[in-house]
Amino acid sequence: MSATHGTTASLFKQPRAVWAVAFACVISFMGIGLVDPILPSLAKNLHATPSQVSLLFTSYLVVTAIAMLVVGWVSSRIGAKRTLVVGLVLIVVFSALAGASGSIGGIVGFRAGWGLGNALFIATSLAVIVASASGGFGGAIILYEAALGLGIAVGPLLGGELGTISWRGPFFGVAALMAVALIATIAFVPALPKPERRTSLAAPLKALRHRGLLTMGIMALLYNWGFFTMLGYAPYPMELDAQQLGLVFTGWGLLVAAFSVFVAPRLQARFGTAPVLYGNLIGLGIVMTVIAVGVNSPVAVIVAVIVSGAFIGINNTLTTQAVMLVSPVERSVASSTYGFVRFIGGGLAPFVAGKLADATSLSVPFYLGGAAFILAVFVLASGHKLVSAAEKNEAHGETVRPALERVGATPEPGYRPVIVAVGATEDATLIVDEAAAIARDTGSTLEVVHVRETAVIEEQAIDTEDADHARAAVLAHLNHLVAHGITATGQVLTSIGDHATAGRVLAQHAADVEAHTIAIGRSPRGPVAQFTDGSFTAALTHAAASTVVLVEPGRTPHRLTAASLEELRTKSA
Template sequence: MLSRPFLVLGFAMFCATMGLGMVTPVLPVYAKSLGATGTAIGLTFSAFALTQVFISPFSGRLADRFGRKPFLVGGLLTYMAAAVGWYLTDSVVGIIAFRALSGVGSAFIFSMALAYVGDLAPNGREGRYMGVFGLFDFIGFGVGPVLAGIVRDHAAIEDVFLSMAALFTVASLLVAMLLPKTVEIAATGLDGLRLTRPPVPPWGVVLRDRTVQALFGLRASFAFSMGASFSFIAVYLEESLAVTATMVGALLAAQQFAGGLSQPVLGHVADRLPRRTLVVVGAVMVAAGYSTAAFSTTYVIILAGFILGVGVGGALFNVAGQAVQVEVGRTLGMATVASLQSMAYAIGILAGSLGGGRIVEATNVRAVFALGGCFILAGALFFVLHTRTPRVAAPLEGEPAG
């Protein structure tokens, strides 16, 4: 498992997600200090989704035909440019515009990385590979908020953006210099049999696949709950509970660390137990975690809810879903399926953030956390109902798909 491509991808994603983790709690607070309203604050979190929605499907198709590496490097450099833009701008419009630019990077980075890992993962070990890879992802997102809080408490908030730009520069160099252009497709099982990359089927075949549809709904619901909740968690904690920026970063970091450290173990679980069941269990845990912010005003209770519910529950939810994603990607195009998940994520983030902003303006900030919990439960139900019938895999080599 710990091959050179896997480790290079892992450390590059660690740097990238650390940068993203730094900016997550900062942009809403920075925008509010510049006079942003609830809807505008939501856009500072979700504007990237506008560009990601339109670019993601095409990036995946192109990557399945021409390779992942150029798109991955391009995505990392785009995020670096967005970070520099945030450092230079002093308006809410500028913040939102560069957030939209970062959506181009999002469309490339994560779907390409997951496609690489999917190529490396053998049958029956999808959960383990995704679980270990998720460790880099979660830990990076966990370290980021802590660093952002420390920078904010000891320097200017704009310096967070310079730090983010430096991290994306390191990630870009790692991928450009050390990641092989192509990787060998993983074994179909433990017998060592190797596959050639299958032809990419037409869009109609991909979009009619019920498992692809189920995964799309699942990912969109998770992103909706995240967009609705994470757009306002920092503002809620700082303004309503009067906690420090470091405490906000600590909560976000603890949630990520809990999820990241549990990912490898949960990956093994996802290879042994029914993945549909694990998705439901994870969704219930996440919903319970968000409910602590909806119904409690005690920082310690919210911290515990985010660690156990959003962190560990979210890790279980994601690793089980991603293992199914790899299975489907083997026949429908690994990057194509991953990019559709990226598109679903963008749609969910956009709808959740904007919807959350309207909810805050109409009611109160605590209502968005209850809304987030309800949506992830609805997504898990959709996934289970849509995957009741076992999927018949398309042919692997050259035969007509469908």
């Protein structure tokens, strides 16, 4: 949440447990991209057809999909750390066995075990980082996002470099790096308490009874069908060696990371979730058609694959948010259900593509992948009203639109407060004190709004803090202010992933109470993310009728306007 996190320094003030898991996340997210550059080499050295090599994706992703149904059940019984450790052990063992294997069948089988370990790890890693974080939940989430982006971008590069030595290199490389992560996790991650309520084994499948979740899941299945068709088969018509393939997919990964973090929120804020997804899926359909038509032109395939990274980055960010918007079940259950359905599509696509390529030509799987992207548009359209209603807060079930909850005493009618938005960060008290000075100077009541957000990353959604913790944080601020003779009230603003909508909700609340000023602090995401269109800060500034100021300890408040946001963006570029 751009406006509510602490100083940049708090990002690095994390315990060793967070860094250990973040390192493991980087290696885990390298997984798929690491293998891509060596696919042609595998086929050549093991005398296998592309369709046989594609089973590396199928076994890995199908097992990951099925495992997503049980990881919540397992984690709620043995605890997050043990689940994490078991996942890491499986990855180390099976990636090493894959590297030592002498047949394509052996590698396919060991990749299945690797997929099981990856599911156990990925499903709990974000929760462990958040639970172990200090210096602000925001910093921990940023580290996770950074690990995701770094893994996606660097994985193909490392895979290409190791692949020049031997096709076994990437497998042994993962095993060695994950072994280091395993040791660090055992040594530094503390034992974490088990959830108070155990997850039912049947809960993820039962969740598919809800039309919204089923619709979005099918859309994601079709999207993954096209995506993994491209990932599994595009390397062959490029006619490049492992190192060159690594560079191509590194370019692709950089676009995935950049468009996921910086571009997707801006597009979502301007056009809405569903319209952006429509355009994005159509764009992917066009890219896949270009690959199919130009399958005999390596340059055309290379350019199309790299460009697809932009669309994939946007889709990865917005699809999970859309799932959380329409899901009337617990977010952990929704994440498991969504992961199951989408990975099934990703797992089956390479297998079917291989059979089609063997029976027809290499272009046919890409045409089918393009058709899957277009079909996903129609599936999304069938649930358009659900997504739109959720964004407008008309959906039933769990709150999906950012919502305010009063904490402490109810203010007197007609109060015109100074509002300060803060999060669970080390410098939150300092930001509140700066806002209190503004309230004192203007003779206003101070209203502390604690922003509690659900982090939505890839197929995962997790509350960065529970409701009780957020309320306690507000009460702590109020007690601190009372001790200094300052009249104050409090609110908790709960948000799911969409920073811009949360900013607009706060702006509307400020208008309703005729707030004198709205104060926000610096974001550890950095000025580029904080001041870009689609961020909490930008949306709040554009929508607010009140004066919005950026406050920093010891500095004069800086008024935010459309012009000053542009200046701040320019300075940070």
